[in-house]
Amino acid sequence: MLEIGTLHYVLVGAILFLIGMVGVITRRNVVIIFMSIELMLSAINLNLLAFSRLYGLHGQVFALFIAADAAAEAAVGLGILIAFFRNRTTVNMDEVDLLKW
């Protein structure tokens, strides 16, 4: 069978990133948008690890930082979601217009 190189992993990371981007842009539910952002961050981690196989272990340390940032982002985002749901009793993204005029 074909040899699996770095390009294969980068391609899978790009596909996962694009699927996550479709979820972020087209869905209305804020929870699913947060989950799609997690998917995009995980795809970036896959890219970093694929390149860390070529250039040394620094990519794995960066992937660790991105995992920590994903946890922080999920915590703050879900806090915002609960506060918003308490005000508006909805979780739809196109009704988030408190700062619009």
Add this chain to the structure above:
Amino acid sequence: MTPVATPFFFYFLSGIAILSAIIMVTKINPVHSALALIVTLLASAGLYLMLYAPFMAAVQIVLYAGGILVMFLFVMMLVNIQHLYVEKMLNRQWLVGLIATVVLALLMIGALVRGAASLPQHIVNHPEQSNVQEIGLLLYGRNTGYYMFPFEIASVLLLVAVVGAVVMAKRRV
């Protein structure tokens, strides 16, 4: 140790990851989406293992599948989603979003095609036994700790996130 049956496991794991990612984006119930996301993250943890990153694979399983997804499910229990099935799934800009995604996909394909020749062919197989040790030396080593200051900044970021989440989820905002 040389890996065995690498192409089979690569196509298997990435197929599972991509399929369940598509399921995650297209399901209308967020609980189903969360379960599909768990499958995607576990499959990418398997891909991390194939890339000689066992520590990141363990962090992926513990942090994402064990921590973040449980938090998502808790929030879905707090937030009422009964009226979800009678509503529209996509927002008004979905066509523009799809076009933008296709443009980005074409851009990525172009970059991959043009840049594939410049990738180094030599692959360093890091030893798996000392992976955690090497990462620890890069983070905390006396002379090799290049990432000690970013690590401290990440800890401050996590502290800010904890305080912010507690403040925003409190009763009176």
